[in-house]
Amino acid sequence: QKEVEQNSGPLSVPEGAIASLNCTYSDRGSQSFFWYRQYSGKSPELIMFIYSNGDKEDGRFTAQLNKASQYVSLLIRDSQPSDSATYLCAVRDRGSTLGRLYFGRGTQLTVWP
Amino acid sequence: DGGITQSPKYLFRKEGQNVTLSCEQNLNHDAMYWYRQDPGQGLRLIYYSQIVNDFQKGDIAEGYSVSREKKESFPLTVTSAQKNPTAFYLCASNEASSYEQYFGPGTRLTVT
Numbered sequence: 001q002k003e004v005e006q007n008s009g010p011l012s013v014p015e016g017a018i019a020s021l022n023c024t025y026s027d028r029g030s031q032s033f034f035w036y037r038q039y040s041g042k043s044p045e046l047i048m049f050i051y052s053n054g055d056k057e058d059g060r061f062t063a064q065l066n067k068a069s070q071y072v073s074l075l076i077r078d079s080q081p082s083d084s085a086t087y088l089c090a091v092r093d094r095g096s097t098l099g100r101l102y103f104g105r106g107t108q109l110t111v112w113p
Numbered sequence: 114d115g116g117i118t119q120s121p122k123y124l125f126r127k128e129g130q131n132v133t134l135s136c137e138q139n140l141n142h143d144a145m146y147w148y149r150q151d152p153g154q155g156l157r158l159i160y161y162s163q164i165v166n167d168f169q170k171g172d173i174a175e176g177y178s179v180s181r182e183k184k185e186s187f188p189l190t191v192t193s194a195q196k197n198p199t200a201f202y203l204c205a206s207n208e209a210s211s212y213e214q215y216f217g218p219g220t221r222l223t224v225t
Contacts, residue, residue, distance in 0.1 A: 004155075032212050043203055043216040044156070088155065092212050099144065099212035100171070103155040 002027045004091050006104035013111055019076040021107050023089030026070070032092035033065055033072045034101065039085045048074060079111040116140065117217035119204050124222045126198075134189045134220045136204035143209040145187040149173060150201040150219075162187055163209070191222065198224045 003026035013019045021035075032051050036044035050056045050063040050072065062075040072091075076083055086106040093100050117138040126132045136145065144163050148156040158171030162181040176195025181187055187206075191198045204217040 008153075034213065036216075043219045046213055046215060049213055090156075090214075099207060099214075100146070100158060100161055101212075101214060103148075103157075105153070105155040 002030075002091065002093060002102040004089055004102050004104040006087075006089050006107045008105055009108040011107055011109050013079050013109070015079060015081060015111055015113050017079050017111075019079045019083065019109055019111065021074040021076075021087050021089075021109065023072045023074075023091075023104055024070055025072070025089075025091045025102075027091065027093070028067075028070060030067075030070075030091045030093075032099075033063070034090040034092075035061075035063060035074045036088040036090060036103075037083075037085045038088060038106065044088055076109075079109075081111050081113055084110050117204060117206055117215060119202075119217040119220050121220060122218065124220055126222070126224050128224055129193045130224075131190055131192050132198075132222065132224075134191065134202055134204075134222070136187045136189065136217060138185055138187075138204075138206045138217075140206060140215070141184070141208075142206035142215075143184070144207050145181070146205040146214065147171075147177070147179065147187070147189045148203045148205065150203060156203065159189065191224075198222060 035048040038044045048063040064073045088106045089104040090101040120135045146161040147159040160179040162168035178190045205214040207214045
């Protein structure tokens with residue numbers, strides 16, 4: 001069974017700060033990594049994906065991947081109260097042509113004004 | 114308006130009854146998935162399908178059944194054999210060439 005680990009939090013940051021969310025995974029051969037945002041009572045929303053080592057930036061979001069350390073992170077710059085949500089890390093099963101994902105339990109983020 | 118629709122949003126059933134959750138997508142996606150989410154838990158895969166008339170069990174398939182008679186539809190039946198069916202059920206899909214899964218709005222099932 002593939003393991004995807006996240007700190008459950010809650011992580012609490014002030015408005016305008018950088019929020020750093022971390023995720024580790026057990027399958028060294030994993031190649032595709034995804035971050036989803038889930039507001040309370042809603043379904044997950046894909047916000048970032050990364051396939052290559054290094055950083056990938058999209059607006060206020062930066063995904064960082066280090067395959068050697070089996071570690072992927074999400075940085076949220078200039079955090080806003082509207083960023084308050086649970087963030088789910090997901091890793092694609094490399095052995096599956098279907099692309100099934102394994103999800104962590106999520107990190108709850110609170111951004112306070 | 115493209116997307117994934119799930120119905121109903123809320124569903125209440127008595128124990129011992131089978132119930133079918135609907136999932137439809139008009140994105141022309143090949144692969145479709147059913148997940149279950151319990152409070153404070155991550156998503157657990159129930160069933161998935163890559164093509165019409167073919168599907169595979171996920172990690173927690175016991176007590177569930179699916180069909181894929183049309184590309185755009187992937188209904189999930191929660192049978193009376195599922196011991197703890199109360200949960201938030203999420204349907205997702207992606208193109209065959211992309212692994213970026215997108216989710217429907219979910220169905221919250223309560224069985225009493």
